[in-house]
Amino acid sequence: MLAIKKAVSTLRDEEVKSYLTQILAGIGELKEQYGQLERPLEEHMAEPVAELIEQYSSLMSLPAQRAFWDPAPDSTHVHILCGDSFGGSMKQVLKEFGWTDTHKLIILRENYAIGPLDQLDTPVGRKLRSDWFRQHIHEYFTVSDECEREYTELLDNLEQISEQAQIVIWTGSNASEQAGQRLAVHLLGNRQNEIIVLDAGAICEKLFNQPHAFINYCHSGEIPSDKLREALLRIDGGSRLTATDIARLSQGWLTISGQSGVLRIWREDALLEVPADYYDSYLLEKLDSLEPPPGNDGFLKSARLVGEAIGYCEQYIGDAYFEHRVRELIYSGVLEIKGVPTAMRFYSIRRKKG
Template sequence: MDELNIMIDEINSHIKKYHCKSKSEQESDVHIVISEFTAGSLRVALKRPKKVIGFPDSFSIGPLWRLNEKIGQSFRSQWLYENINDELDDYEYEQKFINTLLEIENISEHVPIYLWYGNNAEEQTGLRFILYLLKDKKNEIYLINSTLVYEKVTAYKIEEQPIFHTGQIEPEFLRLIFDETTKNIPLTVEERIRFHKEWKSLSKSKDVLRLFIEGEIREVPENYFDSIILETIDNLHKKQGSKEFLKTGDVIVEIITKMDEMVNLYFLEYRIRYLIYSGALELQGIPKSIRHYRVKLPDKKLKKD
């Protein structure tokens, strides 16, 4: 299987290089976002011609250790494979990651690059990683803080559902956001160097959970959400009136809707499985994906008012 992947890497590399050479004169602005879903929204929002690259990863979870090197990419891939139930094929993540690195590497140096991000750990971390990947390119690079500009271009009210991530924004508003930022100035050399240093600091760590708190990316313990998960299940049991098994997806949705930050649902599911294995939760079904099992607190864990 390793030999097959090496062969696929070689084929992909040649395809990308040929595509870059044959289409370089036709390329226009390049927009880079975190997540393929967000890239789809941006493709709908922006006028042609444009190129949109969606990085297929969630940088709020998993180790970042030496991620700009193959050894770090393998280390991260192994951790995700062993812990995260995202239902991807074994090598799908690795191939998408490699292909996206090649896309970024093959960006022509005469086009402007726009990096979209929001006020969340996933996009803030990804921003620094991508800027490090671009460190040797001479392109003008523009930053677009989508969540910040969204509040300016809409009649956003603080009591409404908060927007943390570019992926939460409808295409029509993404277009307005881009129009609002057309007069932005590109990053200076000093700013780019600062981001590179911040990435180097992040990439020294093997921690697996990051949050965006008070304007900073902060590493927090792996068990950060465990008490929140147990408390949420306890509250749902009380609403039931009797303690019955709960759909895992319902538990995760309940947690996400109550949080004042962007939380990775697959990481929450990973921690629910950990709590099952450690005896803090009981299981009904087979935990091969979020939709395949239910959970509840053991009798001794149910709190009484």
């Protein structure tokens, strides 16, 4: 039981959903078969039980899988990056190159574009951030000390970086990765390792964009593995940080972590704090431009509105924050609701009439 608790405690939000969905699907299949038996139960259970056992084995191996990517004494490179999606793509490419023994990863799993960052280097600040997510973001259902555990793990991994390893910080043209870059540089302190910074999105745009076919990446998690492969081959062309650069980025972290806001954007090469309702008018404009389905009395699924907002937004904010603001517009009386706001797919909205 202790081993199970340890494995579960390492899961991220999206992993919890994935495991739970697959396990419940397996149990549902067992239930359906049990109600239609013509032969002994044991003959019907083999495949579903095997799948459940496979899920169990996969879950229990997660701690070892994650530990494999932690910095080690013989690491030649340590990559610091934001987001599990980008981290998954990076792992795949490193495996393809056969670099897994010497290239290790430190993944910053939080979205630093949203939520308070004030005093994040203190337990009080981390609790404030964790509390804000639990109060405002429906998808955030992790344990109360999740932020504290993530931060402790980050510090431990940074401490494990050997002196000879080159540190590669990946960033992008968005507030989350830019803030993550500043946090990483700040926490690295006065280490003597060579630190280089790479923008995978900018590299791929330069390599692959054509006048008639181009993609502008809002965040690195959007980059497919085949294109990321080309970016990874250009490590030596990364921007090497000088002592002045390190001091500037560290001070940049102190600046944003001294602010009390909960929303940040990246504009004109600057990380800016903006009001919490910054995107409310944008959401309402999108709502007015969408055609509700016939026979639904003008109500539109909130998931469609949020999807539209994400699709046309030049910033990487994340669907959770947009959905949070939709609910705030409901609470303030600007929007009407039909359904239960437990998740986007369960309720619809429209402009309040009268």
